[in-house]
Amino acid sequence: MGILQSIAAQGRQVKLNWIPSHVGVRGNETADAAAKRAAGGPQVTRHVSPSLRQIKAHAKRAAAQHAHHTHRQLEVRKRQAAWYAAATDYQSLDAS
Secondary structure, eight states: OHHHHHHHHTTOOOOOOOOOSSSOOTTHHHHHHHHHHHHTSOOOOOOOOOOHHHHHHHHHHHHHHHHHHHHHHHHHHHHHHHHHHHHHTOOOOOOO
């Protein structure tokens, strides 16, 4: 419904009517023909900027993915350091 909200934001109204096809509804064949003509016409493409809510959700997902990636890298380095220490009998120097 994002497109409808965008149209409504322009001060326009959209009315959707469901019409069952081929069940004897008066004017149905005329409506079908008009819809086919309209569908064959030129298409209008308009960029709609994301809402603030969408931007926040995207930023939150990106931050979570970055944190997860950073955590995985740190865990790998920690395992590598532990393996190296065990394999080489490495002792870290005490800073004091």
